[in-house]
Amino acid sequence: MNSSLLRTWFLVSVSAGSFAVGAGPLSLNLRDRVEAPGGSGSFEVRERRAEWDPARTAVVLCDMWDQHWCRSATARVAEMAPRMNAVIQAARRAGVLIIHCPSSTLDFYRDSPGRKLAQSAPVVEARVPLQGWCSLDRTKEPALPIDDSDGGCDDWPQCAQGSPWKRQIAALEIAPGDAITDSAEAYYLMRQRGIENVIVMGVHLNMCVLGRPFGIRQLVAQGLNVVLMRDLTDTMYNSRRRPFVSHFVGTDLMVAHVEQHWCPTVTSADFIDGEPFRFAADRRKTVALLVGENEYRTWETLPAFAAEELAWRGYTLKAVTSSTRTDDFSWDNWAALKDAAVIVVSARRRAMPDGMRALLRAHLAAGRGLVGIRTASHAFAVRGPARAELVPGAGLVEWADFDPEVFGGNYHGHHGAGPETSLAVVAGAVGHPVLTGVSAEDFTGHGSLYQVAPLKPDATVLLQGTIPGQPTEPVAWVRTYGARHARVFYTSLGHAEDFAEPSFRRLFLNAVLWAMDEPIPPAAAP
Ligand SMILES: [Zn+2]
Missing domain, CATH: 3.40.50.880 (Class I glutamine amidotransferase (GATase) domain)
Incomplete structure (x- = not known):
């Protein structure tokens, strides 16, 4: 055995031994949309497989709050949280870093190990300066396919807007080794850990999942391999607004927007058994x-x-x-x-x-x-x-x-x-x-x-x-x-x-x- 092969064998055995469950690379089914041949302006769904090293992969949980100002949004977060928790359990076992990002609720976690972990990452220079919010980027995307200018509450009468969130929903377990942040610290931690791949999930896709400093736009701008978990997200979209489709079709349209202009998507079925998540009220005729x-x-x-x-x-x-x-x-x-x-x-x-x-x-x-x-x-x-x-x-x-x-x-x-x-x-x-x-x-x-x-x-x-x-x-x-x-x-x-x-x-x-x-x-x- 020459030294090169020996080194390879050694690295493989060490990395395999460091995972409790699911040793080996993460196997993901990436889906995105690419322009049809000939520059016709129409886009086709493309699917391909990717294998990611779990030690170089992070999961970002965006704004999975205990309570939202919109009661339907609160209910939908509660409905998807159990399957999301099963996904992060599986990812954690495989060696993936879990970063909880419940924006504006960090007081609740002030002295927790997860906060200290995030704060301990040294500040590094970002390829593109990280901002508190990154709105629609007209150089990369057209207007969103849904009109969310009313805040997106689908209830009638509409819920009163506010900031009732106090913490992340309790159904999502925060385990030893997980990090908690709501800022550019997430990126510093990724750099500290040599993270190259990020799986983003949570709410709301047309707002925070795209715009936050740990969201899709800013992580893509850093050159990271970013994917959205498309079945564990939701939108703030009121179906009484353009384009006048059901709330869930509004989310589909946003997922397609991300797949066309930002990054591929995956589903929870890449991590755990069962069909991808679907809201109980999402019934297509x-x-x-x-x-x-x-x-x-x-x-x-x-x-x-x-x-x-x-x-x-x-x-x-x-x-x-x-x-x-x-x-x-x-x-x-x-x-x-x-x-x-x-x-x-x-x-x-x-x-x-x-x-x-x-x-x-x-x-x-x-x-x-x-x-x-x-x-x-x-x-x-x-x-x-x-x-x-x-x-x-x-x-x-x-x-x-x-x-x-x-x-x-x-x-x-x-x-x-x-x-x-x-x-x-x-x-x-x-x-x-x-x-x-x-x-x-x-x-x-x-x-x-x-x-x-x-x-x-x-x-x-x-x-x-x-x-x-x-x-x-x-x-x-x-x-x-x-x-x-x-x-x-x-x-x-x-x-x-x-x-x-x-x-x-x-x-x-x-x-x-x-x-x-x-x-x-x-x-x-x-
Ligand atoms: Zn509402």
């Missing part, structure tokens, strides 16, 4: 797209619309599809209808397995929403030679009355291709939530005008359409269906060119949100 038609390219327009308008708002998307062949009555993934909060139907004269029709009926009977577009009025009414497949007992069924029964509609044909349809908001429907931000003057219908009048009297017409020399026809309406009042929306619009109209897109977004009883953004919102 599923939108199912049921597409089987051959005329209007909704097999392209609907998934694109959903990806652009619904995915970033936190909705889970599922596709239930058939081919564009008019005699193809097979459907992929129809069991996914079971979990949907809303089903968007764009089908034309298709039969389906009886189990699929049963799921559609059960969905409506449970009071869940349904949105129909264009040929959905005759989605499941089979015509022509294909009727031969509807042999009783063969398992394929139609739903011939779907239009009158569910939509309250009366489709009986359409005018030929010709002039575009002029649209107008029906006087009595002004103020309906589905029309929020929709200006009928701005857009026309690009497909032929469907003949659908008269509707069932309990349908509420929102938009009507006119072509020269013909009676006006309802073009978009709402209704409730069944004893549980399932919210139903139908529009005869939905030509591929309609999807390029901002007012159509807004109408359709509103309809999907309304049908699953989600908040609808105000008129001026994106």
